[in-house]
Amino acid sequence: STDTLRYDGKVVVVTGAGGGLGKAYALFFASRGASVVVNDLGGSFKGEGNSTRAADVVVEEIKKAGGKAVPNYDSVEFGDRIIETAVKAFGTVHILINNAGILRDVAFRNMKDADWDLIQNVHVKGTYKCTKAAWPIFRRQKYGRIINTASAAGLFGTFGQTNYSAAKLSVVAFSEVLAKEGAKYNILVNAIAPIAASRMTETVMPAEVLATLGPEWVVPLVAVLVHDSNTQESGGIYEVGAGTVSKIRWERSKGALYKTDASLTPSAISQKWAVVHDFSNPDHPTGPADFMGLLEAAGEMPSNEQGENISFKDKVVL
Numbered sequence: 001s002t003d004t005l006r007y008d009g010k011v012v013v014v015t016g017a018g019g020g021l022g023k024a025y026a027l028f029f030a031s032r033g034a035s036v037v038v039n040d041l042g043g044s045f046k047g048e049g050n051s052t053r054a055a056d057v058v059v060e061e062i063k064k065a066g067g068k069a070v071p072n073y074d075s076v077e078f079g080d081r082i083i084e085t086a087v088k089a090f091g092t093v094h095i096l097i098n099n100a101g102i103l104r105d106v107a108f109r110n111m112k113d114a115d116w117d118l119i120q121n122v123h124v125k126g127t128y129k130c131t132k133a134a135w136p137i138f139r140r141q142k143y144g145r146i147i148n149t150a151s152a153a154g155l156f157g158t159f160g161q162t163n164y165s166a167a168k169l170s171v172v173a174f175s176e177v178l179a180k181e182g183a184k185y186n187i188l189v190n191a192i193a194p195i196a197a198s199r200m201t202e203t204v205m206p207a208e209v210l211a212t213l214g215p216e217w218v219v220p221l222v223a224v225l226v227h228d229s230n231t232q233e234s235g236g237i238y239e240v241g242a243g244t245v246s247k248i249r250w251e252r253s254k255g256a257l258y259k260t261d262a263s264l265t266p267s268a269i270s271q272k273w274a275v276v277h278d279f280s281n282p283d284h285p286t287g288p289a290d291f292m293g294l295l296e297a298a299g300e301m302p303s304n305e306q307g308e309n310i311s312f313k314d315k316v317v318l
């Protein structure tokens with residue numbers, strides 16, 4: 001069970017570990033034997049300013065409790081420096097928790113390029129840069145565990161968060177690809193959409209809701225996913241927080257099939273509108289190649305008025 005999981009000998013990098021969820025991860029892994037790099041830029045939740053204090057406070061707390069930790073104050077946009085801190089202090093990195101994040105909520109009409117760019121830089125480029133620097137190490141040691149931090153905003157879209165939602169779904173796609181590229185090197189990559197009370201959410205949630213949302217209720221799932229005992233689970237997307245843990249996946253309707261000829265008109269789409277939207281017999285694709293199933297089904301259809309069958313498999317290169 002989770003209460004007995006340990007991380008002795010493991011080096012964990014947690015970005016944005018000066019507060020909120022990141023701090024909860026850092027304290028947990030340090031308390032279970034890991035050496036932790038506590039990264040935090042120490043700015044505001046909108047990404048303004050910087051300070052060494054956020055990371056230092058957490059490092060001090062870990063050390064006082066007898067744990068091993070070093071601070072790093074760089075922005076995740078310079079993720080190579082964060083991984084360098086891990087290598088200098090502890091020789092390597094085994095687990096990377098890409099957690100740092102900010103918000104620049106604004107209705108799209110009023111969004112400035114700076115609001116868009118900063119969110120992309122921190123969430124997408126930051127996740128990329130930290131991962132890019134850790135990747136060759138993970139490959140060489142044939143061991144790596146990555147958690148990328150998405151958001152329900154990215155999965156479903158939230159009013160006023162085009163920048164943030166777009167960035168957060170990017171992080172999901174990034175995870176899905178790296179899960180595939182990392183598989184043969186024992187690098188497991190999962191994404192979480194957490195929900196937790198933090199300075200980031202205190203402005204958007206009522207106090208009585210926040211009271212139920214301790215960051216500590218996100219930690220156990222992350223703990224399991226990055227532990228040695230997880231040798232399989234990769235490319236997953238989880239929603240976690242407030243005592244719930246769920247997995248998210250893509251669902252595709254069985255869909256409508258048409259002959260690829262002049263009969264495939266807009267009105268032919270309208271006629272089968274309900275079929276396109278019928279989720280009673282769905283599948284759950286995990287890669288673009290899964291589209292072949294649809295094409296094969298289509299291939300069984302007469303493809304033109306002459307009733308000639310076309311094997312799409314031979315014709316379509318994805």
Ligand code: NAI
Nearest residue numbers: 016019020021041042075076099100101151195196198200
């Ligand atoms: P938080 O604001 O308490 O923690 C984020 C930390 O990241 C802060 O300490 C901040 O200084 C640090 N940070 C910001 N920009 C940085 C940068 N460029 N480089 C290094 N550190 C930086 O927020 P919270 O809630 O703990 O968020 C953690 C992650 O979870 C974020 O990625 C956030 O988008 C995500 N998330 C949180 C949700 C929630 O309900 N709290 C919901 C969905 C996603």
